[in-house]
């Protein structure tokens with residue numbers, strides 16, 4: 704994004720909206736934004752004394768799988784980001800204006816990646832898989848809800864049987 708028209712002109716600003724294709728996929732182990740996914744950007748660039756203030760609304764869709772039943776999950780993602788692109792290298796700011804341009808892509812990518820869940824689920828009450836057969840419990844509502852023995856009680860069960868008199 705060339706910002707020559709805004710540089711050293713505090714108070715000037717420019718706004719634009721655009722759909723871009725995500726140049727490379729990113730995300731965590733279970734969910735991410737695919738390469739080529741559409742990212743809608745609403746951008747406001749504002750000239751300040753120390754640099755260019757970028758305010759970005761980014762909307763896209765992340766894809767992954769439910770951590771409980773392994774079904775595909777499609778998750779709309781929306782982030783609002785505001786970062787200063789400083790004119791000079793400065794520890795206080797993560798980004799700088801380089802070649803009279805601001806590169807919004809790393810900023811948007813980082814913010815979207817941070818917003819992704821580490822445990823995506825297909826729906827909040829997804830019952831997951833049958834621990835014995837591996838089938839999706841959502842397909843077998845007769846089996847869910849299954850009583851899952853609390854491991855602390857399971858330990859007591861073992862304790863009790865150990866106390867039974869031997870014959």
Ligand SMILES: [Zn+2]
Nearest residue numbers: 769772825829
């Ligand atoms: Zn699920």
